[in-house]
Structures are given as C-alpha cells and as structure tokens.
C-alpha cells in the first residue's frame with residue numbers, strides 16, 4: 358500500500374510537471390539578477406524593485422499571473438532567448454551587441470556607469486584608470502568598458518557589492534558599476550566616493566525576438582507608468598527601501 362502511494366505520488370508529480378507547462382502559459386515569467394538595488398534586490402526571500410513592478414504591471418495588463426526568478430547577470434538574456442523566461446529586466450542597458458540577440462522595449466531610465474574609488478586615492482580620469490586593477494560585475498557594460506575602452510581585463514565579481522567588497526579589501530584599485538547600485542554600495546562607507554558618469558546608458562526590458570504583442574504591452578506599460586507617476590514613485594520608494602536595508 359505504501360509503495361502504491363509512493364508511485365501515485367510520483368505519477369502525480371509527473372502530471373503536475375506536464376500540467377505546469379500548460380499553466381505556465383498563464384504566467385508571465387520575469388528573469389532578473391537580484392543584487393542590483395533599487396532595480397531588483399531581495400526583501401528576505403522575495404525579489405522586489407523597480408523592474409519587478411514594471412514586469413508585474415505588464416503581467417496585469419495581459420491578465421496573466423506573474424513570477425520572478427534570479428540568476429547571475431550573464432544568464433539573464435540567455436534565459437529569454439531560450440524561452441525559459443518571458444521578460445528580462447535587470448537594469449539591462451540597451452546595447453547594439455545585445456540588440457542582435459533580443460528585442461528591447463522603449464527605455465524607462467536614463468543612467469550610466471561610474472567609478473567607485475577610495476577617497477584617499479582620488480579619481481583622475483581615464484588615463485589614471487589604465488593599468489590598474491578594476492573590479493566589475495561580470496557580463497555588464499562596466500566589463501565591456503574595461504575590455505573595450507581601457508583595453509584590459511577586469512576582475513569580475515557576481516554583484517556590485519561583491520566588487521566593492523574587493524575594493525575595501527584592497528584586491529582591486531577601484532570599481533566600475535551602474536550609478537544606483539554604486540550609490541547603494543557606498544552608503545555608510547565614508548572612505549569611498551563615486552565619480553561622475555563615464556558613460557550614458559538607458560535601461561529597457563529585453564525579450565526574445567519576434568514577440569511584437571508582448572513588446573507592445575511592455576511599451577504601453579512603461580508609457581503609462583511614466584505618465585501617471587507610478588515609475589517615479591517606484592524609483593523613490595525602492596531607492597529608500599534598499600538604502601534602509603543597507604543600514605541594517
């Protein structure tokens with residue numbers, strides 16, 4: 358009897374698995390990388406942030422359930438290409454290179470990358486950067502900047518805060534990161550500072566190529582959230598929340 362029960366539990370699980378592929382059509386899946394406050398970060402076990410709100414609003418517009426999953430940044434875009442997820446939103450900068458593989462929505466934020474440095478060392482521009490040990494989050498536009506603009510290999514970390522920890526520990530000379538997570542990282546660190554923007558970038562949601570209806574729903578959601586003040590409120594609220602988490 359016990360064995361029968363076990364088998365039927367397994368059979369049920371198998372049914373559920375195949376059932377899940379049907380029910381997943383009712384769910385809009387976001388893929389992200391939740392170490393990037395205020396766009397995405399963990400509140401306990403829950404993934405929250407500006408990008409999560411944008412994607413949840415897209416799901417609502419489409420009348421679908423919503424789920425969010427976090428992976429390393431360099432696995433975010435591959436997840437929409439393979440169909441594992443529908444929406445990639447992770448403070449993703451629109452780049453010509455990425456456009457070859459995915460479609461981007463309209464941008465929702467204008468931003469850029471900055472240098473996080475020790476005040477004692479100062480920061481003296483591009484020539485000063487060359488030849489130093491530079492920390493970046495792997496797979497990001499900061500990595501591309503070091504490879505292409507400075508012509509050298511960076512020291513890769515899995516998150517902006519891990520890169521800044523390497524700076525504090527003296528394993529790198531400075532860090533390059535997007536401004537908002539950089540600001541979050543240096544909060545309460547009186548010996549660290551950030552430079553002005555060294556690039557100009559825009560964030561957008563990325564999806565698999567050839568999904569025009571989904572792209573339209575995302576663009577409408579972004580336009581509505583900009584127009585009715587929701588986007589500005591998400592930015593203010595999640596910046597305040599992620600800053601306060603940093604104080605803990």
Ligand code: GLN
Nearest residue numbers: 393447448449450497498
């Ligand atoms: N905006 C940067 C990029 O797209 C970094 C994004 C991130 O680390 N989440 O490469």
